Amino acid sequence: xxxxxxxxxxxxxxxxxxxxxxxxxxxxxxxxxxxxxxxxxxxxxxxxxxxxxxxxxxxxxxxxxxxxxxxxxxxxxxxxxxxxxxxxxxxxxxxxxxxxxxxxxxxxxxxxxxxxxxxxxxxxxxxxxxxxxxxxxxxxxxxxxxxxxxxxxxxxxxxxxxxxxxxxxxxxxxxxxxxxxxxxxxxxxxxxxxxxxxxxx
Ligand code: GLN
Numbered sequence: 001x002x003x004x005x006x007x008x009x010x011x012x013x014x015x016x017x018x019x020x021x022x023x024x025x026x027x028x029x030x031x032x033x034x035x036x037x038x039x040x041x042x043x044x045x046x047x048x049x050x051x052x053x054x055x056x057x058x059x060x061x062x063x064x065x066x067x068x069x070x071x072x073x074x075x076x077x078x079x080x081x082x083x084x085x086x087x088x089x090x091x092x093x094x095x096x097x098x099x100x101x102x103x104x105x106x107x108x109x110x111x112x113x114x115x116x117x118x119x120x121x122x123x124x125x126x127x128x129x130x131x132x133x134x135x136x137x138x139x140x141x142x143x144x145x146x147x148x149x150x151x152x153x154x155x156x157x158x159x160x161x162x163x164x165x166x167x168x169x170x171x172x173x174x175x176x177x178x179x180x181x182x183x184x185x186x187x188x189x190x191x192x193x194x195x196x197x198x199x200x201x
Contacts, residue, residue: 013049046083076174084177105148136180
């Protein structure tokens with residue numbers, strides 16, 4: 001079987017890290033900036049970075065509307081951090097003109113962990129990911145404040161110095177998102193999970 005062709009939206013953010021992780025998992029990878037680069041993809045990754053910038057550049061490059069249409073049409077997608085924000089149907093603490101692509105029936109709070117601790121690392125148990133907890137890096141990360149009925153929660157953390165558990169990993173059908181960045185830790189299990197979704201779809 002040919003390896004699936006997976007896109008990485010390459011407007012801003014840690015594109016290279018996702019390309020390396022997907023390649024290490026055996027996928028064929030294409031960076032995506034223009035509408036025609038969406039053609040023939042079996043899935044797409046939205047990287048960590050700055051969601052407001054990626055949103056603006058997606059509109060400028062004309063890739064926003066075709067990407068939204070592809071997501072509505074069932075293109076498997078994985079978003080880390082800013083990518084999670086871009087996949088969320090609703091964003092809290094966004095900028096006034098901020099838009100998302102949508103696809104996940106969740107509400108995220110942007111920079112949610114930021115006010116307490118800025119950035120932190122912790123081990124997180126992930127349901128459906130074998131081999132023990134994942135080391136997760138949170139960089140001005142969002143958390144998920146609401147999930148719709150079709151959304152599976154597969155990871156949550158209690159931020160340092162607090163007692164409330166926050167949702168940091170979700171999946172709805174073939175769309176998944178994490179608040180943290182598996183692409184920077186060299187732990188390929190989450191990218192493999194995404195490729196399983198892509199191959200099963
Ligand atoms: N705070 C960023 C945003 O709003 C996300 C940070 C990240 O991707 N590490 O998009």
